[in-house]
Amino acid sequence: MTFQTHDARILEVKELTSREKLFTLRFVDPEVNRSFKYKPGQFVIVDIRGFGEFPISLCSTPTREGYFQLCVRRVGRMTKYMHTLKEGDIVGIRGPYGNGFPMEKMEGSTLVLVAGGLGMAPLRSVLWYALDTGKYEKIYLFYGTKAYEDILFRDEVIHLLKHGEDMNCHVKLAYEVETPSCIYLEKGYSPRVCKGVVTDLFRGETFDVENTYALICGPPVMYKYVIKELLDRKLSPGRIYMTLERRMRCGVGKCGHCIVGTSTSIKYVCKDGPVFTYWDALSTRGLI
Amino acid sequence: MRYVKLPQENFEEFFNSLKKWGKVYAPVKKGNIYSFQHVEKPSEIAFDYTRTMLPPKKFFVRPKDEMLRLKGGKWEESDGVEPIVLFGVHSCDIHGLEILDKVYLDEPVDPYYKKRRENSIIIGMSCMPDEYCFCKSLGTDFAMHGFDLFLHELPDGWLVRVGSVKGHEIAWENEELFEELTEEDMRNFREFEEKRANSFKKHLNKEGLEDMLDLAFNSPVWKKYEKICLGCGNCNMVCPTCRCYEVCDLWMNAYEAVRVRRYDSCFMESHGLVAGGHNFRPTRLDRFRHRYYCKSYFDPSAGFNCVGCGRCDEFCPAKIEHVKVLDEVREGLQ
Ligand SMILES: Cc1cc2nc3c(=O)[nH]c(=O)nc-3n(C[C@H](O)[C@H](O)[C@H](O)COP(=O)(O)OP(=O)(O)OC[C@H]3O[C@@H](n4cnc5c(N)ncnc54)[C@H](O)[C@@H]3O)c2cc1C
Ligand code: SF4
Ligand code: SF4
Numbered sequence: 001m002t003f004q005t006h007d008a009r010i011l012e013v014k015e016l017t018s019r020e021k022l023f024t025l026r027f028v029d030p031e032v033n034r035s036f037k038y039k040p041g042q043f044v045i046v047d048i049r050g051f052g053e054f055p056i057s058l059c060s061t062p063t064r065e066g067y068f069q070l071c072v073r074r075v076g077r078m079t080k081y082m083h084t085l086k087e088g089d090i091v092g093i094r095g096p097y098g099n100g101f102p103m104e105k106m107e108g109s110t111l112v113l114v115a116g117g118l119g120m121a122p123l124r125s126v127l128w129y130a131l132d133t134g135k136y137e138k139i140y141l142f143y144g145t146k147a148y149e150d151i152l153f154r155d156e157v158i159h160l161l162k163h164g165e166d167m168n169c170h171v172k173l174a175y176e177v178e179t180p181s182c183i184y185l186e187k188g189y190s191p192r193v194c195k196g197v198v199t200d201l202f203r204g205e206t207f208d209v210e211n212t213y214a215l216i217c218g219p220p221v222m223y224k225y226v227i228k229e230l231l232d233r234k235l236s237p238g239r240i241y242m243t244l245e246r247r248m249r250c251g252v253g254k255c256g257h258c259i260v261g262t263s264t265s266i267k268y269v270c271k272d273g274p275v276f277t278y279w280d281a282l283s284t285r286g287l288i
Numbered sequence: 289m290r291y292v293k294l295p296q297e298n299f300e301e302f303f304n305s306l307k308k309w310g311k312v313y314a315p316v317k318k319g320n321i322y323s324f325q326h327v328e329k330p331s332e333i334a335f336d337y338t339r340t341m342l343p344p345k346k347f348f349v350r351p352k353d354e355m356l357r358l359k360g361g362k363w364e365e366s367d368g369v370e371p372i373v374l375f376g377v378h379s380c381d382i383h384g385l386e387i388l389d390k391v392y393l394d395e396p397v398d399p400y401y402k403k404r405r406e407n408s409i410i411i412g413m414s415c416m417p418d419e420y421c422f423c424k425s426l427g428t429d430f431a432m433h434g435f436d437l438f439l440h441e442l443p444d445g446w447l448v449r450v451g452s453v454k455g456h457e458i459a460w461e462n463e464e465l466f467e468e469l470t471e472e473d474m475r476n477f478r479e480f481e482e483k484r485a486n487s488f489k490k491h492l493n494k495e496g497l498e499d500m501l502d503l504a505f506n507s508p509v510w511k512k513y514e515k516i517c518l519g520c521g522n523c524n525m526v527c528p529t530c531r532c533y534e535v536c537d538l539w540m541n542a543y544e545a546v547r548v549r550r551y552d553s554c555f556m557e558s559h560g561l562v563a564g565g566h567n568f569r570p571t572r573l574d575r576f577r578h579r580y581y582c583k584s585y586f587d588p589s590a591g592f593n594c595v596g597c598g599r600c601d602e603f604c605p606a607k608i609e610h611v612k613v614l615d616e617v618r619e620g621l622q
């Protein structure tokens with residue numbers, strides 16, 4: 001049934017930061033587990049029975065089967081409850097929903113991933129997918145974070161700062177709050193690690209615009225500025241993908257909450273998105 | 289389409305025969321307000337009603353609706369549906385239901401809506417417009433489908449259009465109550481329709497409406513109405529095509545919870561609110577304008593999201609008139 005969720009067991013809970021936890025899950029029913037296929041950029045609805053439902057991006061990659069991961073920031077009632085859950089606990093899951101990034105279409109191209117804060121979660125799925133399949137020319141990750149303590153998947157990011165070049169993966173990190181750990185990172189990896197905002201990471205970078213796609217996810221204010229950097233570098237709007245957030249209840253185009261646009265173009269972020277191109281943003285007012 | 293005549297003297301028997309298909313709901317007058325209520329006999333029905341406050345959507349997308357029930361840690365589907373007969377649905381509301389069908393029956397199908405739709409019989413009834421109606425401008429003043437039977441008023445009974453297999457079955461089982469149409473019936477039917485077409489007082493200029501509105505995003509008219517509108521959301525509740533809903537879980541006792549959905553309104557501040565307090569439509573201006581964009585969106589397969597029923601005008605406490613707002617926005621552009 002459309003709104004019934006499937007039991008999923010929490011295999012592992014990992015504290016990523018003081019606000020974010022990474023949950024690794026598997027469906028209890030092996031058949032559901034086998035048939036659960038998803039694309040980077042898609043999301044699921046988590047059902048905490050008796051509390052409610054909320055949408056969360058899949059941050060693992062479909063190339064690694066048998067489990068999936070959700071990175072949940074504690075912001076309110078339900079996510080707070082989610083944070084109290086332990087290994088072995090059960091939650092309900094329905095999905096995957098949304099269109100996801102067109103990974104196949106982008107094969108052979110360079111990917112520029114631009115993440116701000118929690119935007120790292122869905123882009124991690126893309127990053128791993130690209131690394132696992134090896135089907136992409138080059139991968140850039142521009143990641144803007146508030147402070148060292150807020151870097152999501154810190155081990156992975158630092159590992160890629162160190163060894164990413166061998167895999168054609170170039171990581172750049174911008175932080176806003178100066179702490180000893182950041183200064184230490186900056187010493188080691190300057191100019192790839194610097195104080196500033198994510199758009200500062202574009203300085204000095206040019207892309208082969210014929211063969212590059214940009215994928216953006218971050219807080220609402222970020223999009224305009226990042227898109228400007230990309231357009232300044234002559235990237236076509238059709239090569240700029242972004243994943244967006246809205247209040248979501250149903251996830252499947254019924255509840256009306258995620259409707260954006262005007263009389264000429266109405267879109268549901270949950271089913272027409274959450275991944276859109278900049279062309280969509282130009283023709284759908286209120287998208288970004 | 290099959291056309292037959294139901295003479296007035298057979299109406300009661302016909303009405304009683306409907307009960308076997310389900311509980312019959314029809315427009316009833318209470319004070320100054322009409323609403324669809326359970327009726328037992330024709331004398332309870334307000335045949336000359338204009339519009340009910342809540343449209344027939346209330347039977348399919350209920351104001352408050354239990355979806356799932358939590359028992360022993362597992363969700364169970366909430367109880368089944370009862371078959372209903374909706375008697376006396378006006379053409380605009382039939383169009384309204386078809387717009388809801390587009391949304392709720394589109395994949396993935398909404399199981400609650402589908403079950404209720406399948407268990408309902410829609411019997412249309414002709415009407416005369418009042419000062420609020422503008423369905424003619426939107427082409428929703430006549431229904432060609434979306435009903436099982438449609439009853440058109442004649443001086444001595446009803447001209448009945450049979451619109452579905454179920455409608456045929458009902459007509460079949462009551463064969464002895466129906467007659468063939470005469471030339472005179474046809475003439476009366478045409479006369480009624482003509483008189484009706486000439487009785488509309490309100491007209492919406494829908495020429496290029498979507499584009500016109502899109503261009504008028506910064507129109508001062510929105511700002512003017514932002515100050516008049518109370519933000520109460522009445523217009524959403526009564527609209528036959530508005531169907532935003534909110535979901536929450538409620539505990540009935542220590543062991544049982546239910547997941548309920550209820551009408552939500554894009555005029556509520558929480559409609560576009562996400563975690564961390566960010567609001568995608570923070571001001572009344574954003575929300576007022578959004579409603580007009582949503583209602584005037586043209587879907588090539590379903591038409592506009594407004595059927596011109598006039599409810600939002602009649603039940604707006606600030607007396608805001610839908611067509612007038614759109615006209616003013618248009619004038620502002622010229
Ligand atoms: C497509 C998508 C992907 C997301 N991915 C992630 C992710 O990977 N990690 C993550 O931490 N968060 C993600 N979010 C945000 C997450 O859904 C919200 O943080 C969560 O719903 C907040 O619930 P709450 O009850 O804890 O918060 P509260 O602040 O208590 O929420 C108040 C109310 O608003 C509702 N609400 C708030 N934000 C949202 C929202 N965005 N959608 C629906 N309802 C909302 C809540 O359900 C609640 O009823 C995503 C949101 C969307 C739309
Ligand atoms: S917008 Fe107003 S007139 Fe149009 S369908 Fe809704 S309630 Fe009726
Ligand atoms: S019913 Fe009238 S006052 Fe209330 S929200 Fe709608 S337009 Fe505003």
Ligand code: FES
Binds near residue numbers: 259268271
């Ligand atoms: S989340 Fe319900 S319509 Fe998109």
